[in-house]
Amino acid sequence: MQCNVCEFRCEINEYSRGRCGTYICTGDTIVQDPGLGYLGAYPISIETVPLLHYHPSGKFLQVFSTGCNFQCSGCVARLLASSKPLSHPSLTPSQVVDKALQQECLGVVSTLNEPAANYYLFRDLAVQAKEKGLLAGCSTNCYFTGETLNKLGQLVDFVNVGIKGYSDNSYINCGVPSSAPVFRNISQLFDMGVHVETSVVYSRGNEDDVRKVAEAVSDISPTIPVQVMRFIPFGDAPLELEPSAGEAEKLCTSLRKHVDYVYLFNSPGTDLLNTYCSECGSLLSEREFYGPMGSRPLKPWISYTCNCGKSVPVKGKNATESFNEEGFIGGYRISRAFGMVHAVLTCLGILDDSRLMDIWGEISDTETLMRVYHMIQQPYDYLEFIRLIAEKANVPEKGDELISFIRTRLELVHYLAAENSSHKVYYCMGSPLFALNSDRMENNLVTFSGGVSINKQLQKEGKPGINISPSFINEHNPDTIFISGFLSRPLDEFYGLCRQYGIDADAVKQQRIYAVPPSWDFGSPRWILGLMYIADKLHPGNSGIDLQKEADEFYLQFYGMPFEEATPNRSFHRPSSGPWPRHVMRCIHV
Template structure:
């Protein structure tokens, strides 16, 4: 029997559960796999989904399950999208609604995996949620049939549509035929009163395709918010496909020729997360980077009119206080937690994703994840994290081997740090004004290496940091500046921004600004290489070791390749070996 939920039109029979792997044939009808349920339910601020013009700062319950009708390389949530037999405890729709009401959420939003894979379950959830006065929405690739989109519009209030590009080629790279159904469905949803925002991935070299997305959306309505998702190469995607933050900002600004409200994501420190008045250009409300694909309002937003009289199209009343997610919770940060577990297991000789999911099942409670969140922020407690994962995987001996490798180098760095003063240092991400939180691993690496992180003077909280004034950097005059290996920008852009903002610290004057290699300072056991790198920059020549040789030793021992053979990417899991199936599209949603 043909499935009518999405344009893939899969045959569902006794041998096939379709592309999503979540449907079954029951007599003469297609049903949802009865074992399917929601794997997680966490309260979030709506901006982390992200939705920017819908009930600003509203507290929603984020839920997710498994399965997807697309196969996008570089997907940020590929493990959930792949519909494996996870065997986790699940929540049914009634339990989800009970949780939302208990936590004081105003609505429920399905994210991380594609709701087309859970359509009947999502439908049941939505109808029951509406009976309780809850708003309902989702993040989706929106590849639904016209029949489904008509039905969907009757029970969802909002949707963030993840667009892969304008060309059909960009959709073929995700295993489907064409972009046309997506734009058709956006027009239908908009016409039927569903609040729609669009996320479009921007990969280096694909500027014209993104511009065509904006033009097509403008033909529907120039008021549809467009979120430009700077491509971040997770998995085996080569870093060459990642556009710089500067290039992304230029493209984002050009899209205002077509749409009133365009925002730039995955670019810490950018000012293009703010809402500007399209008439006079005044800043209406400010936001800042809040983890992968997320943002956060810097103050409550209740007045949607500019002083010039122009009204900003926003649906719903803004919350008086923003909800702050803890630990790994909220938006797409849970997918980074997956990667951090997988990163350790890979170094323990367990690259298989099935084994990773078995371990995840044992540590996936909110309490356990919060404990892990604290453990990974410090060099010494990270060793206990390795032991925890090794124990859950039943490979304690391999865990001790990794602990011993790291421990010996910690002893060397500790000795050098005790004998030398590394001076003050500042740690930022992407922009000189985006300071990493004081308690994060990166700043603890600086202090462990014998430096004094000026970030420790900051009391404000954010994920993973927040914007500071240029005066903070100048007043504390760091001798060295480090740029995060997770999200960085080319050094020439960085120095240009320092000049633009009037940052005149010694680190700038003496050209002591260093960008860490990807995932060498957070998220992966490779942080020990980042610590060696940091210590070497703070105490030139004192370590008496060759950093590249150390990297070769680590990579050969734990990845089976030499550092010189590895292709840099942003994955916590492992460096790429260079195997990449062509110039493919990324995934803004599962």
């Protein structure tokens, strides 16, 4: 039988479950795999979805399942999105609704994986949610058939449509023949009165395509917000495709000639997460970076009307207080926690995705995720995280091998740290004005190396950090500045921003600003290399650390490849972009 949920219209029979792998045929009916349910349900602020013009600061229950009909390179949640139904217990729609009511959420929202892969499950959730007076919505690639969209538009109150680009080629890269159904569906949802916001991926080289997306959205309505997602190669895509934050800011500015509201994500410290009046340019709502694809209001959005009289099209009342998610709970930080588990398993030689999913199922409850969150913030505590995952994977001896490697280097750096306790360090992410939280692993690496982290003076908290003023940096006058290896910015742009903001600390004057290599300071066991990198910079000419040798030993022992063969990306678990060489695959399974 033909499945008519999405435009692929797969044939479902006893031999095929369709492109997304979640549908089966029973008699003359296509149904959802009976084993499919929601793998998690966490309360989030609506800006984490992200949605910026809908019930600002509202608390919603985020849910996700498995399955996706697209195959996008660099996907932020590839395994969660593309895996087949899991064997461990999952939540039913009625359980999700009960949970949303208990936690006093305004509604439910499906994210992380594609709802087209769970259409019947999501349909039941939306119906039950609305029966209980809850709102319902989703993040989607919006590749539904016209007949399905007609039904979906009557069930949902809001959607964030992830657009891959305007050209067919941008969709072909995701294994999809054409972009036309997506823009058709956006127009139809908007006409049906559904609140629509759009997000578009910006990778280096597709600037014209992003502009055409803005033009196409404007043809539907210039009031539809366009969220530009600066491409971060979390998967197998090369680092060269990642545009700098500065390049992304310039592109976003140019889009404002087409649409009224343009926002930039994945760029810590940018002011393009704020809402400005489309008529006079006045600041109306101020936000800061809140993890991958997320944002957080800095204060309640009091009025949707500017002093000049221009109104912003926002649906719903603003909550008086924004809901703040804890640890890894909520939004795309769930996928980061997943990536950290994946990173450890890779170092333990486990590349079987099905084993990864089974282990994730054992630790994805809220209590264990909070334990993991605290484990990964301190060097020695991280060893217990490795031990936990190795035990779940039934390879304790492999865990001991990784722990031993890290512990030996910790002892070396601990010896060095005794020599210096006055070198002041500032740690930021992407922008000099976005400071990493005081309790994060990166700042603890600085302290462990013998430096004094000025970030420890910050009282306010956010995820993963907060916006600060130039005066904070100048007053504390750091000797060295490190830029996070998770989301960074080219040094020439960074120094330019320091000049623009009037930051004249010794680190700037003496050009002691360093960009930590990707995933060497957070998210992966490779942080031990980042620790040695930091220690070497804090003890120049006196550390005795041969970083090239250490990197080679780590990559050979735990990835089966020499360091020089690795082409870096932002992935926690992949030491190199693109397919791994065959000799690597053989070696890592030994």
